[in-house]
Amino acid sequence: MLGRVKSLLSGAPFDPAVYAAPATSATEIATFASGCFWGTQHIFLKHFPPSPAPGKGILRTTVGYTGGNPLVSNPDYKTVCTGATDHAEAVRIEFDPEVIGYAQLVEFFYRSHDPTTLNKQGADTGTQYRSAIYTHSPEQMEIAQRVTREVQAKRFTPKNLKIATEITPAGAWWDAETYHQLYLFKHPRGYQCPTHRLHW
16 A cells, blocks of 8 residues: 555656557446556556557556445545445456457456455455456356356366455446556556466
8 A cells, every 4th residue: 555655656648548449339348356456457458458459359448446335426545445435446448349258358357366365465455455347247247157167166276265256246436536547557667466467
């Protein structure tokens, strides 16, 4: 947490258009939480860049807050960090299913963090750092559950570990403050949770 705050103090201008592509008629949404949303957004865009065109399927991303107390609206970063609202830091991904499938995104989500720790990634601890998949359709729910079973059997059961990821229908979403968007592209030396890497 302290490292994250300190790293807010430095940075340089950059072009956010590099990290987005035009929407298509077939655009779908995927929403994932895997700890600090800076790193979640960064690793997805690093491996599925929207540009140069045609990119690798991800069109644009937004970090924000979701999955919290339905009586709390428009939560801010400071309040979410207290854990009082029960919101998760998450990334909302617009993608082109003609280029990349939802199952591929779910599998990448599992590859790019530690889904076996409850409310924790690296040194970041609290419900806001939980591992979660927020689905946007019954089909996404079925795919997320199937891929989870496959990843559990192949990657974690042999290690006597159990996936702790929450899989639930998506609810209300609030964009995080502007300075959080594309944070690690604006501040390449900013704080990044060490679990945000490819684990296999």
